[in-house]
Amino acid sequence: LSTKKKWKPPVASVLELGGVKIAKDDVVRDDPTNNVPDTIFAKLGMQLHRRKQHPIGILKNAIYEYFDANYPNKFDTFDDLCPIVSVKQNFDDVLVPADHVSRSLNDTYYIDSQTVLRCHTSAHQAELLRGGHTHFLVTGDVYRRDSIDSTHYPVFHQMEGVRVFSPEDWEASGVDGTDYAAQDLKKCLEGLARHLFGAVEMRWIDTYFPFTNPSYELEIYFQDQWLEVLGCGVTEQEILKRSGKLDNVAWAFGLGLERLSMVLFDIPDIRLFWSTDERFTSQFSQGQLGVKFKPFSKYPPCYKDMSFWISDSFTENNLCEVVRGVAGDLVEEVSLIDNFTNKKGMTSQCYRIAYRSMERSLTDEEINDLQWQVSGCAIDSIQDRKPY
Numbered sequence: 180l181s182t183k184k185k186w187k188p189p190v191a192s193v194l195e196l197g198g199v200k201i202a203k204d205d206v207v208r209d210d211p212t213n214n215v216p217d218t219i220f221a222k223l224g225m226q227l228h229r230r231k232q233h234p235i236g237i238l239k240n241a242i243y244e245y246f247d248a249n250y251p252n253k254f255d256t257f258d259d260l261c262p263i264v265s266v267k268q269n270f271d272d273v274l275v276p277a278d279h280v281s282r283s284l285n286d287t288y289y290i291d292s293q294t295v296l297r298c299h300t301s302a303h304q305a306e307l308l309r310g311g312h313t314h315f316l317v318t319g320d321v322y323r324r325d326s327i328d329s330t331h332y333p334v335f336h337q338m339e340g341v342r343v344f345s346p347e348d349w350e351a352s353g354v355d356g357t358d359y360a361a362q363d364l365k366k367c368l369e370g371l372a373r374h375l376f377g378a379v380e381m382r383w384i385d386t387y388f389p390f391t392n393p394s395y396e397l398e399i400y401f402q403d404q405w406l407e408v409l410g411c412g413v414t415e416q417e418i419l420k421r422s423g424k425l426d427n428v429a430w431a432f433g434l435g436l437e438r439l440s441m442v443l444f445d446i447p448d449i450r451l452f453w454s455t456d457e458r459f460t461s462q463f464s465q466g467q468l469g470v471k472f473k474p475f476s477k478y479p480p481c482y483k484d485m486s487f488w489i490s491d492s493f494t495e496n497n498l499c500e501v502v503r504g505v506a507g508d509l510v511e512e513v514s515l516i517d518n519f520t521n522k523k524g525m526t527s528q529c530y531r532i533a534y535r536s537m538e539r540s541l542t543d544e545e546i547n548d549l550q551w552q553v554s555g556c557a558i559d560s561i562q563d564r565k566p567y
């Protein structure tokens with residue numbers, strides 16, 4: 180089967196990121212650990228969050244406004260920190276255990292064994308705390324190997340928020356530092372949600388993060404289901420201790436900016452954030468939060484099913500990477516629809532791939548060609564023993 184890749188426009192070979200120059204060879208190179216494909220490299224440096232007319236940039240500025248209004252001149256803001264960070268920054272500094280799944284090559288893009296594309300903006304918490312910052316917001320692009328559907332994309336944007344309290348902040352309140360911070364955190368984020376959305380249906384879910392305790396997620400009701408929009412909690416004491424803040428308590432949050440934008444502007448699919456089609460880009464302007472996105476007619480999806488015997492090393496994230504590598508943003512969803520294990524213990528899975536363009540109708544010929552290439556590449560990668 181053919182594994183020929185479709186022609187793609189060439190990717191810039193040198194990038195400037197947060198004042199650091201990075202050559203493509205430094206990122207996409209022949210290190211055995213490296214699992215960053217060209218499609219991901221091409222997204223580095225796009226910085227959608229710094230575009231004033233883009234929904235992500237408009238949202239960032241609206242959040243800044245909320246913090247300015249409620250905590251005048253308190254929060255330091257960063258939106259140009261380099262997304263290429265050390266394993267230490269991304270994981271160790273925020274107490275992610277050595278055996279945590281998020282560290283695996285299946286979940287994170289590694290440039291080499293010590294360097295990753297940050298998978299969350301929490302990667303910058305520890306250094307900023309050490310640098311003496313006590314109130315800050317960090318916005319940036321983050322990278323994850325993940326499943327494919329309308330609310331997941333391998334590159335997305337987060338905003339981290341951290342606020343440090345001193346004993347005098349909670350001592351008069353009658354509750355301990357942790358409870359005080361947890362209450363303040365929820366009040367702050369509920370206020371932010373009201374500032375952005377007015378009335379909206381939302382709920383708090385208890386959860387787990389290695390770097391906070393207690394930890395919560397906020398979900399908002401959107402398109403007939405609950406959508407997780409952020410994670411947050413009271414910062415683990417160990418993180419503060421390591422930055423010399425023994426007597427303090429802090430809260431932290433990480434907002435999913437695409438998810439919040441989808442709710443805010445009624446954007447139905449996360450791929451649209453990368454669209455350069457004027458019918459998308461022209462609908463948003465600086466400072467305007469009230470506008471609802473008007474889909475430019477919905478083009479029909481086309482479904483293709485694919486089944487195969489899987490080996491122990493098969494993962495859905497690897498399959499998704501293959502599909503994205505061939506079909507790019509023409510793939511809307513990859514879902515497991517059947518899973519069968521025979522008497523010999525061999526497992527066969529059937530995946531359904533939904534192809535749909537946001538911008539035009541796809542022809543049968545084009546889809547058949549994509550599916551042919553996907554199955555060729557998928558078979559190669561399933562049988563191939565190289566990591567990915």
Ligand code: FA5
Nearest residue numbers: 299301331332335407408409410411431432433435438
């Ligand atoms: C984190 O990344 C934590 N660092 C957040 C945090 C910060 C918690 C500080 C506590 C303190 P999580 O993996 O849940 O958590 O991601 C945060 C948000 O990013 C999610 O709620 C969701 O809105 C968004 N998100 C996660 N994966 C994707 C994806 N593939 N595509 C788009 N948005 C995503």
Ligand code: MG
Nearest residue numbers: 396407409410
């Ligand atoms: Mg989560």
